[in-house]
Amino acid sequence: MNFFASIGRATMAVLAHIGGLATFTGEALAGVVRPPIYTRLILGQMVRIGYFSLPVVGLTAFFTGGVLALQIYLGGNRFGAEAIVPQVVVLGITRELGPVIAGLMIAGRVAAAIAAEIGTMKVTEQIDALTTLATNPIKYLVVPRVVAAVISMPILTAIGDSIGVMGGYVVSVYSLDFNGTSYLKNTVDFAHQEDIMSGLIKAAVFGFIVALMGCYNGFNSKGGAQGVGNATTTAVVTSSILILAADYVLTALLFHK
């Protein structure tokens, strides 16, 4: 009997979570279109989410491009296809690794920061205080972060894509004896607009996931410092998993022939 009760309880908890997240997402999306729109806050969040993430995204993209070039060269070497490095690097970076690496870095940096900030506001009653001051906390806290993340992520990814391709270029030219001019020409000739665009669309979706999970977990944190810590961890873990899951779904949708 206890066995069934615990299954029931767990099922109810999962359903309550899904319902809560769905309601929260709906409120956040409704807040994007309904006034008031806090432009100042959106710009401020773009600086925090986008601009301050440039170093970490740039560095990881550079090394990813470099290691990609090295691996493709070593792998291609087995059947005499080393020359394909520039084409595979640009394809891999723009379609997959650029947005995914940027997404995961943002998940670690931004989802954690958002969850910790909003979680602390929750447990210190600052969110209740917003309500009593006739300010909708969803509009004031969630919408600016979500909008800023959705705008910032494609820009970050575009920059990350360029740096990633340059990482591949540096390794290929200075370590693998490629000709620099023909490397770049092969890259530019091979990459299609849809490769780049698909990556930027993914990036926007990843930005939405990160900001939403950060806010949702922050809003639902309870019980002081430990609760905020749990919310932060959950925000990072769930947004990372959702990014990889969404990546598969988006790839299947975008390249459906």
Add this chain to the structure above:
Amino acid sequence: MTTPKIQLIGVKKRFGSKVVLDGVDLTIDKQSSVVIIGGSGTGKSVTIKSILGIIRPDEGTILVDGEDVTHMRGANRDRVLRQFGMLFQGAALFDSLPVWENVAFGLIQGRGVARAKARDIAIQKLAKVGLAEDVAFLSPAELSGGMQKRVGLARAIAADPEIIFFDEPTTGLDPIMADIINDLIISTVKDVGATALSITHDMVSARKISDKIAMLYGGKIIWQGPTKEIDHSGNPYVEQFIHGRAEGPIKMAVKA
């Protein structure tokens, strides 16, 4: 007979299987100062948050100026909330904003007052709670607990509300600072001509700031009356509480 400012009729709220409010009836007259007393975890905060709409009651009706606000949302709720001010237990100042923006927040966000004008008002309100102009430009984290309470009070009165709620206004303060806050509560409430509802378990504060006291126990208001009658309530629960005795009809749950 005039309409009471706030009226709670049979308000019930439970969380999971735990019944917190089990039919609360309370009437708060215009420009009166009512204090709800009761032990920790008896639902004092839930009562206040139900009136504000932060928590939705399961049953019952809440009237503000005779208008049913129980299930109000969105723009209507905001309109009602604009006549409220609240001082939170931990002050709940926004730590990302300087002191003056905290005080002016309701004016800027809720009422669209221009920032420069809102800042002047904020500085006036800070003066009313005894804080100098230079405090306005500090961050809340740089203030002591007592000063944070004062800023919270200035924020609560910034928009000249008709109703002010005080959640444990003196908890965590030394006796002298507590008395200063009590005096400020009395003077500011009189000053703006507001109706006040406070919750506290500090009897010194309750006696000083209220003209009516209600005691919450077991999810119900078990006694209410004028403050001067609290010592002759004839209610053993009230007697035990106001004298702070461990022995009596109230059994504290030691285990949560």
